[in-house]
Amino acid sequence: MEDCNVNIKVKQIFTEYLEKNGHRKTPERFAILDKIYSIDGHFSIEQLQNSMEDSKFRVSRATIYNTLTLLLDAALVIKHSFDNSSQYEKSYNIQTHHHLICTECGKVKDFKSDDLRKNIEHIRLPRFTMTHYSLYMYGICSDCKRIKTIKRKKQKQKE
Numbered sequence: 001m002e003d004c005n006v007n008i009k010v011k012q013i014f015t016e017y018l019e020k021n022g023h024r025k026t027p028e029r030f031a032i033l034d035k036i037y038s039i040d041g042h043f044s045i046e047q048l049q050n051s052m053e054d055s056k057f058r059v060s061r062a063t064i065y066n067t068l069t070l071l072l073d074a075a076l077v078i079k080h081s082f083d084n085s086s087q088y089e090k091s092y093n094i095q096t097h098h099h100l101i102c103t104e105c106g107k108v109k110d111f112k113s114d115d116l117r118k119n120i121e122h123i124r125l126p127r128f129t130m131t132h133y134s135l136y137m138y139g140i141c142s143d144c145k146r147i148k149t150i151k152r153k154k155q156k157q158k159e
């Protein structure tokens with residue numbers, strides 16, 4: 001699906017959601033939705049707010065928070081809890097992917113695997129219908145590993 005089609009489609013879904021649930025269709029809410037669907041990957045509330053600064057709408061932290069709650073409920077956004085920080089991500093028309101989380105620097109990388117997908121989707125779940133899923137894998141990223149190796153070498157030289 002092309003990007004512009006996705007933008008139209010998510011706007012439709014959000015409009016229907018707001019109407020059905022008796023929420024106001026404010027231009028700020030749609031500007032936030034637009035912004036989110038222009039971001040690739042994960043973002044925090046701070047990052048989203050900063051990126052909204054060039055928009056013609058001045059959106060407060062409260063408006064962003066409130067709109068994210070609605071978007072989560074409308075299944076247009078997913079929320080991740082990485083370590084102590086909450087990060088968000090668009091979810092419509094996005095392929096299932098997993099997350100590699102560095103326990104040293106907290107960096108999160110997306111990771112896709114067809115093998116994993118096939119295996120997981122074949123699992124019979126007892127009295128449960130899965131709608132979506134995501135794996136979190138913890139470890140050390142290559143940058144941190146390099147820094148660790150350098151530190152260890154320096155340590156050895158001192159000894």
Ligand SMILES: [Zn+2]
Pocket residue numbers: 102103104105106107140141142143144145
């Ligand atoms: Zn790292």
Ligand SMILES: [Zn+2]
Pocket residue numbers: 041042089097098099110
């Ligand atoms: Zn992700």
